[in-house]
Amino acid sequence: MKIYSLLLIIQDALKDYLKSKSKKTLMNYKKLGNTDLDVSTICLGTMTWGEQNTQDEGFEQMDYALDQGVNFWDTAEIYSIPPREETFGRTEEIIGNWFEKTKKRNKVILASKVCGPMREYVRGGGNQFGKKNITEALEGSLRRLKTDYIDLYQLHWPERSTNFFGKLGYEHSDDSEWTKFEEILENLKNFIKQGKVRYVGLSNETPWGLSKFLEISKNKNLPRMLSVQNPYNLLNRTYEVGLAEMSVREKSGLLAYSPLACGYLSGKYRNNQLPKGSRIALHNDFWTRYNKPNAGKAIEAYYEVAKKYKLNLAQMSLKFLEIQPFVTSVIIGATTMEQLKTNIESVNINLTEEIINEINEVQKIYPNPCP
Secondary structure (H helix, E strand, O other), rough: OHHHHHHHHHHHHHHHHHHHHHHOOOOEEEEEOOOEEEEEEEEEOOEEOOOEEOOOHHHHHHHHHHHHHOEEOOOOOOOOOOOOOOHOHHHEEEEHHHHHOOOOHHHHHEEEEEOOOOOOOOOOOOOOOOOOHHHHHHHHHHHOOOOOEEEEEEOOOOOOOOOOOOOOOOOOOOOOOOOOOOHHHHHHHHHHHHHOOEEEEEEEHHHHHHHHHHHHHHHHHOOOEEEEEOOOOOOOOOOHOOOHHHHHOOEEEEEEEEEOOOOOOOOOOOHOOOOOOOOHHHHHOOOOOOOOOHHHHHHHHHHHHHHOOOOHHHHHHHHHHOOOOOEEEEEEEEOHHHHHHHHHHHHHHHOHHHHHHHHHHHHHOOOOOOO
């Protein structure tokens, strides 16, 4: 009888163990640029921490993400979002407090950003990539993050007059003053020599910008831009036009931000729904990029594809991005643990050729409704 009871105990323990293992995400990894650094193809976005999420909620997300194999995290000095003077640097502070509490800094490949031309409350406004401002920016980030180094330091958006954040109709101007690329790379080289930065990357950049940075780094033996963090999702596939080829050929992969188009590709805003606490409900005037005439029609079409194949719309949308050869990692953002788990688990779903073809058919009907 005792042996039988012991067997039951062992059996229950085995069930619990297998159950816990079954919840573990089988994370995928890719190389960061031409380095040997393996980053998870899901990157933990953090911009809601300090605005929509509390520090405790941020801690819970970091604990869970790391346990699921998400070793790549992205933040910025201006977070949380929408940017305000009162919350400048708050997200970095939350991450730094987690590092201090858990002592797990060495488990994370950490990315942060120095902002481009900004409001007066950021170092007096204006350009930020000159030696004085970018040094102050980096030192501030290191202090808030409570770390000695940042793995990937990115230029958040260009100083020069060009198109980003969804702007169309390029109008050339030579009037604006901006820090020359060679000077920027020299500044970054000094940070790398000092051990404060390991690698560098771009964000909200154009094909011309990436190509010039790569050309100068090669000719002058300066640090190489290993990544481009730009928007990419089923409502905005413009990255495929010019930058995708560059990302593959030059090993400067895309870190895809806004992969669910501010939540629209989760389906939660379908049929004019506006969930309480969602970013659109809270800051509708700020998040206007995906509120375009054909966006709703495209979302419904993608929803029908997901429904047909019994897929979660958010997971289908994320997986389509992850499997692209020019994508290094997909930056997810979540305000609830349920959203976080759903997003991370997208790596485990399979998109057949048939599903991919149907997704591409929707793109043909509604091409990039939200560029």
